[in-house]
Amino acid sequence: MSRARKFTRVEIMDAARAASEHGLDVKLCPTGEIVFMHNPKTEHRSSPTPDEAFEEWLNGRKARGLAKD
Numbered sequence: 001m002s003r004a005r006k007f008t009r010v011e012i013m014d015a016a017r018a019a020s021e022h023g024l025d026v027k028l029c030p031t032g033e034i035v036f037m038h039n040p041k042t043e044h045r046s047s048p049t050p051d052e053a054f055e056e057w058l059n060g061r062k063a064r065g066l067a068k069d
Contacts, residue, residue, distance in 0.1 A: 004030035 007015075007028050015034050019026040027035040048056065 005032035 011034075012028065015026045015028065019036055022036070024036045025039045027037065029035060
């Protein structure tokens with residue numbers, strides 16, 4: 001059996017950049033393969049509407065006691 005593949009820093013950064021650009025996860029295998037895959041936890045997340053984002057922001061401020069009524 002051969003030794004595990006060691007990836008260089010540049011290869012790791014390139015794989016991470018490509019994965020983030022496409023919204024995927026990346027796995028660096030000891031065999032030298034770079035596998036891109038969907039993450040089921042974040043796959044179906046939609047971005048909040050502006051109203052929902054504002055409500056979350058207000059609720060966070062109220063929880064920390066920063067909001068003024």
